[in-house]
Amino acid sequence: KAGVTQTPRYLIKTRGQQVTLSCSPISGHRSVSWYQQTPGQGLQFLFEYFSETQRNKGNFPGRFSGRQFSNSRSEMNVSTLELGDSALYLCASSPGTVNYGYTFGSGTRLTVV
């Protein structure tokens, strides 16, 4: 079956702009999580959605937001981009009701210039 699909793969944005990243989970998976990966901070949890509801949120400013649609696809948005937002953004999906691990997408590489 198809894996987790993230689009786009690469993005270059200017400081102050906003960006929207998309994630399509594995068919049947209802939970989508987002992580930010940077060389300095490593992998950090952003938020998790299950059946269109945000169940958990990490310690990121309000500029980072997300949502999940009825088909479980999820988007995350970053407004007023800063240079420090440059990172690999990873999306992960799971059934949401059992915890046999999350399946990750290949990520979106965001560069803010």
Added chain:
Amino acid sequence: GEDVEQSLFLSVREGDSSVINCTYTDSSSTYLYWYKQEPGAGLQLLTYIFSNMDMKQDQRLTVLLNKKDKHLSLRIADTQTGDSAIYFCAGAPNTGFQKLVFGTGTRLLVSP
């Protein structure tokens, strides 16, 4: 909150066994995972272990869990050059499964 630590680097020869170590602070972590990341790629789930287990074997992979010392290890038998990657351990704190806390990652280099 949860804190997970790993050694940064491990170098082995092809055919040897590799052991990657991880320590965590949250004893309530119910599930513990090992992920592999190759350059330019996402994270690949290798294996996981429940906190009520001491050991799990999956082909070339063996996971050992010492709950008393909060220590997790991943042993890769007969390490191949294709195993060169960054390996992350991760814990799911509390009884929820809503987020993972990752270690800093161990870069494994396998030389021929």
